[in-house]
Amino acid sequence: MMDEIASHIIDIVANSVTAKATCITVEITKDTGRDLLNLYIKDDGVGMDEETVKKVLDPFYSTKIGKRVGLGVPLLKGTAETTGGSFRISSVIGKGTEIFACFDLNHPDLPPLGNIRDTILVLVVGNPDTDFRFQVKSDSNEFVLDTKEIKHLLDGVPINHPEVITFLTKYLDESM
Amino acid sequence: MNLEELKKIREKAQKDVELRQKQARIRIVVGMGTSGIAAGAREVLKTFVEEIGRRNLADVVVTQTGEKGLASQEPLVEVYEEGKPVVVYGDINAEKAKRVVVEHVVNGNPVTEYALEVM
Numbered sequence: 001m002m003d004e005i006a007s008h009i010i011d012i013v014a015n016s017v018t019a020k021a022t023c024i025t026v027e028i029t030k031d032t033g034r035d036l037l038n039l040y041i042k043d044d045g046v047g048m049d050e051e052t053v054k055k056v057l058d059p060f061y062s063t064k065i066g067k068r069v070g071l072g073v074p075l076l077k078g079t080a081e082t083t084g085g086s087f088r089i090s091s092v093i094g095k096g097t098e099i100f101a102c103f104d105l106n107h108p109d110l111p112p113l114g115n116i117r118d119t120i121l122v123l124v125v126g127n128p129d130t131d132f133r134f135q136v137k138s139d140s141n142e143f144v145l146d147t148k149e150i151k152h153l154l155d156g157v158p159i160n161h162p163e164v165i166t167f168l169t170k171y172l173d174e175s176m
Numbered sequence: 177m178n179l180e181e182l183k184k185i186r187e188k189a190q191k192d193v194e195l196r197q198k199q200a201r202i203r204i205v206v207g208m209g210t211s212g213i214a215a216g217a218r219e220v221l222k223t224f225v226e227e228i229g230r231r232n233l234a235d236v237v238v239t240q241t242g243e244k245g246l247a248s249q250e251p252l253v254e255v256y257e258e259g260k261p262v263v264v265y266g267d268i269n270a271e272k273a274k275r276v277v278v279e280h281v282v283n284g285n286p287v288t289e290y291a292l293e294v295m
Contacts, residue, residue, distance in 0.1 A: 002213070003214070007213045010213050011210050011213050014208050014209065014242055017240075071210040071211075072210050118218065118219075125225045126206070126208070126221055126225070126238065126239050127240065128237075150179065153179060153180070153182040154182055154185070154186050155186055156190075157185065158237075160225075160239075162229045162230075162232045162233055163185045163188065164182070164185055165225055165226070165228060166230070167182065169229060170177055171177050174177045
């Protein structure tokens with residue numbers, strides 16, 4: 001099991017990047033009223049057929065012979081299901097993949113959420129050619145970061161430029 | 177703090193951009209597969225990202241990659257520098273990452289005691 005939900009997010013997003021996604025959506029919703037933490041990740045990568053989806057859920061399966069990829073999906077499924085939550089994956093070839101995991105906020109074995117600010121920073125800066133839309137929602141707060149908007153404002157200055165990194169660090173600190 | 181401030185950064189950074197478009201001087205690649213993340217690669221990548229921002233290293237980029245197949249030595253970090261051999265570092269943590277930035281990236285001396293391989 002991963003130490004934090006944030007690690008699961010990075011792991012699943014790495015799969016999306018490998019699947020040549022150009023745009024990845026990550027939504028984290030904490031609903032204390034219903035004691036739920038919902039995680040939704042969607043990409044527009046190459047997608048998988050039904051057979052491949054089944055195999056991806058099997059930890060000993062990989063599409064690349066000789067290369068170890070993707071324990072990520074079964075690990076996330078395991079965390080969700082062993083902490084009283086649920087897990088769903090759907091994928092369409094040529095359209096992309098959607099993953100939905102739901103966790104019981106009160107389950108004693110639920111890993112901590114982890115540092116979401118760092119997670120967003122690392123994903124955005126570490127994958128400068130991929131667009132991200134993060135939505136982090138709790139009962140009292142909603143935060144959205146859309147790299148398309150940021151890249152538009154930057155007009156050609158790369159999102160991994162040092163000054164942009166420093167800005168994003170402060171911006172995320174203040175907004176989350 | 178407002179996203180509009182990015183416009184100011186844009187004006188200031190446009191000169192560096194011409195430099196970077198030619199080619200970054202140094203590329204740091206952090207292995208972020210399942211086992212790398214479990215071993216602490218996220219903290220390592222974050223440290224590199226923050227050090228580049230803090231020291232304003234405009235000619236250095238840091239990116240992530242999938243698993244490298246050396247799970248026992250993770251987190252793994254590769255440093256690519258034009259005209260020089262690739263240095264692969266193993267078992268890196270935040271403290272070691274800072275040292276790699278200062279000694280290797282800024283001063284050009286690879287940290288041999290962390291290096292697994294020079295290719």
